[in-house]
Amino acid sequence: MTEGFQAETPEQVAEAVRWAVSSDTPLALRGNGSKSALGRATDAHTVLDLSRLAGISLYEPEELVMTAGVGTRLADIEAALKENNQQLAFEPPFWTSLLGANEEPTIGGVMACNLAGPRRYKAGAARDHLLGVQGVTGRGDAIKTGGRVVKNVTGYDLCKLAAGSYGTLLAMTEVTFKVLPAAEKARTFLLMGLSPADAVKALGDAARSPHEVSGLAYLPDRAAARSAVEYVSATGQSVTAVRVEGPGPSVEYRCGALRDMFADIQVEELHSRNTRTLWREIGEVAPLMDAPVIWRLSVPPAEGAAVAAALSAQGAEALLFDWAGGLIWLGMASLAADQAAAVRADVDRVGGHATLIRADEALRAVVPVFHPQPAALAALSRRVKDSFDPHHILNRGRMVPETG
Amino acid sequence: MQMPEPDKKVLAQRGSLVAALRNVVPPDSVIADEQALKAFECDGLTAYRQPPMIAVLPETVDQVAEVLKLCQDRGVKVVPRGAGTSLSGGALPLADGVLLTMTKFNRILEVDFDNRCAVVQPGVTNLAITNAVQDEGFYYAPDPSSQIACTIGGNVAENSGGVHCLKYGLTTNNILGLQVVLMDGTVLRLGGKHLDSEGYDLIGLMTGSEGLLGVVTEVTVRLLRAPETARALLIGFPSNEAGGDCVAKIIAAGIIPAGLEMMDRFAIQAAEEFCQPGYPMDAESLLIVELDGPDAEVEYLVSQVRGIADACGALSIRVSESEDERLNFWAGRKNAFPAIGRLSPDYYCMDGTIPRHKLPLVLTRMAEMSRHYGLRVANVFHAGDGNLHPLILYDANNPGELEKAEDFGSDILKLCVEVGGVLTGEHGVGVEKRDLMGAMFSEEDLNQQQRVKCAFDPDGYLNPGKVFPVLHRCAELGRMHINRGQMPFPDLPRF
Numbered sequence: 020m021t022e023g024f025q026a027e028t029p030e031q032v033a034e035a036v037r038w039a040v041s042s043d044t045p046l047a048l049r050g051n052g053s054k055s056a057l058g059r060a061t062d063a064h065t066v067l068d069l070s071r072l073a074g075i076s077l078y079e080p081e082e083l084v085m086t087a088g089v090g091t092r093l094a095d096i097e098a099a100l101k102e103n104n105q106q107l108a109f110e111p112p113f114w115t116s117l118l119g120a121n122e123e124p125t126i127g128g129v130m131a132c133n134l135a136g137p138r139r140y141k142a143g144a145a146r147d148h149l150l151g152v153q154g155v156t157g158r159g160d161a162i163k164t165g166g167r168v169v170k171n172v173t174g175y176d177l178c179k180l181a182a183g184s185y186g187t188l189l190a191m192t193e194v195t196f197k198v199l200p201a202a203e204k205a206r207t208f209l210l211m212g213l214s215p216a217d218a219v220k221a222l223g224d225a226a227r228s229p230h231e232v233s234g235l236a237y238l239p240d241r242a243a244a245r246s247a248v249e250y251v252s253a254t255g256q257s258v259t260a261v262r263v264e265g266p267g268p269s270v271e272y273r274c275g276a277l278r279d280m281f282a283d284i285q286v287e288e289l290h291s292r293n294t295r296t297l298w299r300e301i302g303e304v305a306p307l308m309d310a311p312v313i314w315r316l317s318v319p320p321a322e323g324a325a326v327a328a329a330l331s332a333q334g335a336e337a338l339l340f341d342w343a344g345g346l347i348w349l350g351m352a353s354l355a356a357d358q359a360a361a362v363r364a365d366v367d368r369v370g371g372h373a374t375l376i377r378a379d380e381a382l383r384a385v386v387p388v389f390h391p392q393p394a395a396l397a398a399l400s401r402r403v404k405d406s407f408d409p410h411h412i413l414n415r416g417r418m419v420p421e422t423g
Numbered sequence: 424m425q426m427p428e429p430d431k432k433v434l435a436q437r438g439s440l441v442a443a444l445r446n447v448v449p450p451d452s453v454i455a456d457e458q459a460l461k462a463f464e465c466d467g468l469t470a471y472r473q474p475p476m477i478a479v480l481p482e483t484v485d486q487v488a489e490v491l492k493l494c495q496d497r498g499v500k501v502v503p504r505g506a507g508t509s510l511s512g513g514a515l516p517l518a519d520g521v522l523l524t525m526t527k528f529n530r531i532l533e534v535d536f537d538n539r540c541a542v543v544q545p546g547v548t549n550l551a552i553t554n555a556v557q558d559e560g561f562y563y564a565p566d567p568s569s570q571i572a573c574t575i576g577g578n579v580a581e582n583s584g585g586v587h588c589l590k591y592g593l594t595t596n597n598i599l600g601l602q603v604v605l606m607d608g609t610v611l612r613l614g615g616k617h618l619d620s621e622g623y624d625l626i627g628l629m630t631g632s633e634g635l636l637g638v639v640t641e642v643t644v645r646l647l648r649a650p651e652t653a654r655a656l657l658i659g660f661p662s663n664e665a666g667g668d669c670v671a672k673i674i675a676a677g678i679i680p681a682g683l684e685m686m687d688r689f690a691i692q693a694a695e696e697f698c699q700p701g702y703p704m705d706a707e708s709l710l711i712v713e714l715d716g717p718d719a720e721v722e723y724l725v726s727q728v729r730g731i732a733d734a735c736g737a738l739s740i741r742v743s744e745s746e747d748e749r750l751n752f753w754a755g756r757k758n759a760f761p762a763i764g765r766l767s768p769d770y771y772c773m774d775g776t777i778p779r780h781k782l783p784l785v786l787t788r789m790a791e792m793s794r795h796y797g798l799r800v801a802n803v804f805h806a807g808d809g810n811l812h813p814l815i816l817y818d819a820n821n822p823g824e825l826e827k828a829e830d831f832g833s834d835i836l837k838l839c840v841e842v843g844g845v846l847t848g849e850h851g852v853g854v855e856k857r858d859l860m861g862a863m864f865s866e867e868d869l870n871q872q873q874r875v876k877c878a879f880d881p882d883g884y885l886n887p888g889k890v891f892p893v894l895h896r897c898a899e900l901g902r903m904h905i906n907r908g909q910m911p912f913p914d915l916p917r918f
Contacts, residue, residue, distance in 0.1 A: 024915040031915050038913040041905055068918070081671040082778055082809075104677055133619065144619055146627060147596050158903055160867040168776040169589075170810040170848035172582045172631045173856075173863055174890065175872045176595065179627025183620065200677030223537060229560070229648045231716065269720030276717075319616035321537035345618055370615035390621045395609050400623050402878035407871065409903060418622070 023047075023066025029153060029161060029192040035067050036190060036412060037159035045415040048186035050090050050125035054132055056118045058185050059388050060380050062416040069127060072192050075099055077167070084150065084167050086195040089127025096126055100198055108199040109145055110136030112302040117313065117377060130194050133183030136302035137234040137262070140226070140342040142199075146182035151195035154181065156188070157408020167195045180403065186414040188407040202264035207234070207289040207297055208277050212256035215239065219324040219344035221281065225261045226320070226343045228280065230273040234262030234298055237340035242306035248293045262298060304376075307337045310350025312378050314362060318371035320345035329365040333358050354378065359386040366390070389418055424471060424854055426888045429519040433499055437476055440497060444479055444521075447489040452527075454478040463504070463522050467569070468512040468855055470771075470825060475502065475516035482527045484602065484610060484640045491638065491885075492608030494521055500884050501606070503634040505546060505577035508569045510772060511853025513581065513633050513889060523638060525576050531555050532641070538616045539646045540599055545576025545639045549583070552644060561646040564591035567849070568757060576639045582631030584849035586682045586756075589807035590715075591647065593849070595630040600643030603629060603636075606880040616643060628875070633851050634886045636879040650715035653681060654725055655752045658732045659706030659739040663687065666708035667782045669735040670806045673712065676731060678724055682713035683807030684756050687786065690763060690801040690814075694755035697762030702755055703739045710806065711752055759803045760814065767799070767816035771828045775839030776848035779809045788838055789813060796831045798824075810848035811839070837862050852890045860892050869893075874900050 026032045039046045045063035049055070050070050073090035080103040087096060093111060100106050111129045115121065128134075130152075135144035151165035164177035181189050210221055218237040225232050236259070243251050243258040251258050263273045274288060289297060300306065307313055318326050323344025327335070330349055337350035349362070359375070366373045372390035375383060392400065397419070404411070415421060437455075444453045454460060460474040481487045494501050500520035507514050516522045528544035534556055535541065541552060541563070549570040552563040566585035567573055573583065578594045579601065591597070600614035613626045620626055629636055660666040666685055673680065686694065686702075686709045695702045702709055710732075714724045725742055732740055743749035755762070764770050777785055786802065793800045799816040813835055817828040836846050836856065840863050846856050860869060869891060876883070877897035887894060 022917065024913060024917055026915060031913070034913045035915055040903070066918075079778070079780075081675045082780065083674060084778075133624070135619075139618065143592065143596055146619075146624055147592065156871060160871065162865070162868045162871050164868065164872075166776075166843075166845045166863075168778065168809050168844055168848070170584055170593070170776045170805065170808045171845045172849055172851050173845045173847050174852065174860065174869075175636075175875055176582070176627055176631050177872065177875070179595070179624040179630075180875075182627075183624050188623075200674075200679065203677065227536065227539060227648055229651050229717070231650075265716070266720055266723050268723045269717055272717050272719035317617040317619055317621070319535075319538045321535075342618060371617040372621035374621060392622055393612075396611055396613070396622070396625075399605075399609075399611065399625070399878065403623055403625070403628075403875060406874035406878045409901065 023068055025068040025071055027071045029072070029155070032067065032069065032190050032192055033155045033159055033161045036155050036157065039065070039412045040159055040410055043410065045412050048190050048414050050127045051122035053115055053120040053122040053124045054118065054128045056120065057132060057376065058417045059383055059420070061414045062421060063414060067190065069190065069192070070125065080105055083198050084195060085198050086167065086193060087126050088193055089125060089191045091126050093124045093126055093129055104201050105198045106201040107148065108138060108142040109148055110138040110302060111145060112136045114303065116308060117304050126194060127191055130182050131184065131186050131191065137236060137298050137341050140235055140345065141231065141233045146179055148197040149178045149182050149194060150197055152178050152181045152189065152191055153193040154189035154191040157410060157412045165195070169197055185417045187404060187418055188413065190413060204267045204270045205262060205264045205291055205294045206270055206274050207294040208261040208263065208274060209250065209287040209289065210259040210281055211254050211285040211287065213259050213284070215327055216324040218257065218259040219321065219340065221259055222261070222343040223321055224280065225277065230263060230276055231265070232261050233264045234260065235341070235343035236260045236301045238306055239338055242337060242339050245306045246297060246300055248289065248297045250287050250289060250293065251297060260297060262294060301339065301341055304339065304348050306339055307348055307350040310337050310352070312351040312354045313376050314349040314373055315376045316347040316349060316366055316371060316373045318345060318347065318366060318369050322369040323347055326365055326369060330362060333361045333365065354382060354386065356386060363390060426473070426517065426854070427894070433519040434476065436497065440499065441477055443493055444477065444490065447493060448479060448481050448486050452480040452482070463516055463524070466507040466509040466512060466514040468510055468853065471512050471515050471854060473516050473518055475522035476519050478522040478524055480524045480527050484604065487523070487604045487638055487640055488608040488610055490521070490523060491604055491606050495606050495882065495884055500887055502886050503638050505574035506548065506572050508573040508577065509581065509851060509853060510774070511847065511851040511855040513851050513853040515854050517888065525574070528576070528640065535616065536561070540616050540643050541646055542641065542643045543575055545579070545642060546574050549573050549575055549578055556646055557649065560649050562649050563644050564597055564647050565594050575642050575644065579630050579639050579642055580632065580634045581849070581851045584810065586684060586805065589683055590679050590681045595627055597645045598626055598630060598642060599645055601626055601629055601639055602641035604638045604640055606885045614643065633853065633890050635876055635890060636885070651717050652721050653713055653715040653749060654721050655743045655749045656712040656725065656728055656732070657702070657741045657752050658710040658712065658737050659703030660708045660710070661706070661736060661738055663708045663786050664783045665736050666710055667779065669710060669732055669737070670779060672731045672735060673728055676727060678727060680712050680807065681715040682711065684711040685709065685804040685806035686756065686759065687802040689799070690759050690803050693762040693766055693801060694759050697765060698754050698758050700751050700755035706738055711756055756803065763801045763814045763816070768818040768820065771815040771817065771832055773813045773815065773832050773835050774810070774847045774850040775836050775844055776808070776810045777839050777842050777844035779806065781842040781844070785811065785838060785842060789835060792831055792834050796827050798828060798831055809844065833859060854889055857890060858892045870895065870900055877901065
């Protein structure tokens with residue numbers, strides 16, 4: 020992709036889209052480009068660069084709200100929040116190594132891809148924190164939806180559609196989102212040497228406990244061996260990790276309670292710095308980094324181990340569980356089309372979806388990146404797309420191939 | 424309030440439609456008797472009344488699909504209804520419409536503790552879900568005040584909140600899956616027991632769509648483990664400013680209370696007279712702060728909040744020492760509407776949301792409006808999330824007073840939008856706030872919302888007359904004027 024436009028104002032975004040409609044030129048929407056390898060490769064070859072729509076225009080810590088241009092770097096947002104001991108509670112991952120990207124992720128990309136990390140299980144995904152959106156439809160209309168307050172049922176919640184639409188509905192220009200206090204203290208409770216089935220059971224017990232855990236992951240021995248946290252890598256065993264966050268006295272108490280719950284298992288505890296390192300590794304899928312092909316599966320949490328067992332028959336070489344077993348990361352050496360169908364069949368048996376996150380462009384052109392939908396749902400999704408973007412100007416083909 | 428003109432052709436086929444519906448659902452599930460239909464003439468917004476042409480009470484998903492398809496084929500409008508507790512007229516029937524009443528869908532289909540979720544039919548009440556799982560220590564978090572009566576299907580339609588949504592989220596944050604029937608009879612499954620949709624988030628779109636996109640026939644809700652303890656603080660302040668300041672400082676200290684409610688002087692006194700919860704009668708504003716979690720956490724946070732309240736000039740601080748006392752603190756707040764209702768023949772409940780720091784300004788302006796209209800107003804406020812419920816007192820028997828109350832309400836909601844807030848935080852637009860949508864949205868904004876509606880219901884048969892002030896035909900909305908070649912190049916930096 021060599022040619023394109025760089026918009027500096029929302030008006031210019033609208034102007035570019037109207038031009039694109041009039042000349043039937045599909046546009047590839049782009050922030051800094053760190054998520055270019057995520058999703059299908061778009062059929063559009065003219066870039067509309069939104070990275071200059073950057074900057075935090077509103078941040079009111081006491082109101083728990085921030086507004087920023089879509090091109091604002093995620094790192095800048097996190098730095099501003101940190102000054103006030105706040106954070107994006109959904110723990111958005113960067114996924115730069117995962118996707119082989121060198122660019123700085125932007126908040127627009129985080130929202131457009133609905134990214135969320137390990138804390139998603141407790142705190143929700145990006146979509147749960149997105150309060151308001153300004154953007155331009157594929158018709159060239161500048162619209163807004165939502166607002167700057169958490170409680171708002173005025174009109175349809177089009178923010179939910181914008182989140183996770185990979186730029187196929189709206190060229191977002193500005194987003195308003197909820198921010199939350201960062202926890203005073205964080206600890207991670209490690210259970211050593213569990214099998215995947217026992218780990219999912221233990222994680223489920225922790226999730227069902229009243230201890231408000233905020234991270235529930237499982238690293239098989241090979242994944243654990245790759246951690247930069249010595250307590251995790253040096254054991255030579257699998258590691259089941261449970262994170263507890265909150266005010267100091269509360270964290271102390273809950274760690275004690277978890278210790279009692281798992282009295283018959285060998286345990287370790289990680290303090291703040293190691294906790295940060297470990298959960299960043301999990302969110303960034305670091306333990307699977309060498310795998311040429313990486314899948315992300317969302318399934319009912321209690322089914323995690325059974326699905327993983329079935330997947331090992333499909334050539335799964337490396338595994339990582341997050342979200343108490345509800346999120347399975349799966350690494351493979353290679354992928355044939357029939358293997359992909361088998362992975363999806365394993366997921367369909369329990370309900371959920373499988374997304375091909377890391378694969379070269381040729382593979383992503385032949386294997387559906389996103390989980391194929393039943394015909395009636397796919398048809399409705401297409402009608403929703405058409406309602407925003409009748410000529411498929413925005414990121415054409417990024418989610419599903421064009422038909423007809 | 425103008426509703427769509429009844430279609431004479433539809434009214435003329437009433438008899439044959441009743442017969443056709445009785446082929447789809449059991450005959451006694453089709454209500455056509457005029458006396459019986461009167462029972463459905465309004466929802467919680469009683470100022471508007473209109474009996475439906477016919478009411479149907481289906482029992483199965485197939486029946487819902489067949490009823491909808493039959494109505495679409497015959498060009499008949501359909502209004503879905505749960506328990507009819509809407510405060511915005513979302514379930515107001517149409518004179519030429521079928522009222523689709525979902526109360527027979529009243530079963531909890533599955534409780535799955537392993538996956539921390541429950542699969543329920545839409546006619547199950549909000550509270551019934553919690554009742555079904557509380558013995559195991561679980562609950563369903565969103566708790567609208569009407570939770571004893573309102574149904575989960577209605578909660579999905581309105582994206583209901585409650586007093587605990589600051590910490591635990593709204594309906595939209597607590598739903599994992601839906602089964603939905605479209606107007607043409609198509610049955611869809613969205614989501615399930617796993618997290619996050621793949622493809623467009625149609626669950627998020629359906630939630631809060633006020634029954635205009637599809638009929639919900641099954642809901643998978645997330646269950647939460649109940650906290651070990653909850654304690655509440657009752658704090659009186661000499662002014663609304665001091666109360667508001669305390670709320671801001673609690674949140675700035677990094678504390679997200681499970682509940683954070685504020686009442687003004689009028690509401691405090693009405694509640695005290697009504698049920699004697701022991702509210703401080705010298706206070707201009709009252710805060711109820713609820714903290715939950717393990718004992719150690721609650722104790723720690725109670726002392727922090729107490730310190731903040733002292734620093735903000737609190738007149739009185741009480742901390743609940745028992746579960747009974749905690750519930751008693753809440754009793755006044757939860758009964759605020761009937762308590763205030765007792766002081767007046769009628770009251771009108773508003774539902775705007777504002778950026779929290781605008782509260783003193785909004786209350787001052789509201790007092791001016793109250794003098795201007797000559798109507799009293801009491802305020803209860805979900806202070807944590809900025810959702811304001813002014814209750815306007817009026818007497819419908821005095822000619823012109825209902826209209827005055829409505830004008831007063833409109834002025835309040837426009838003020839909410841003016842200070843950066845929204846028209847409705849949790850009650851929905853319905854018919855009530857339909858004509859105010861232009862105060863918040865441009866024509867382009869509203870047209871795009873209606874185009875989304877067209878993707879689900881291209882003929883506009885499902886719950887028309889709600890939410891949108893002007894109804895456009897889908898063909899008209901879909902039209903696009905493209906001037907090919909007229910705009911050779913955008914005037915943008917290129918690379």
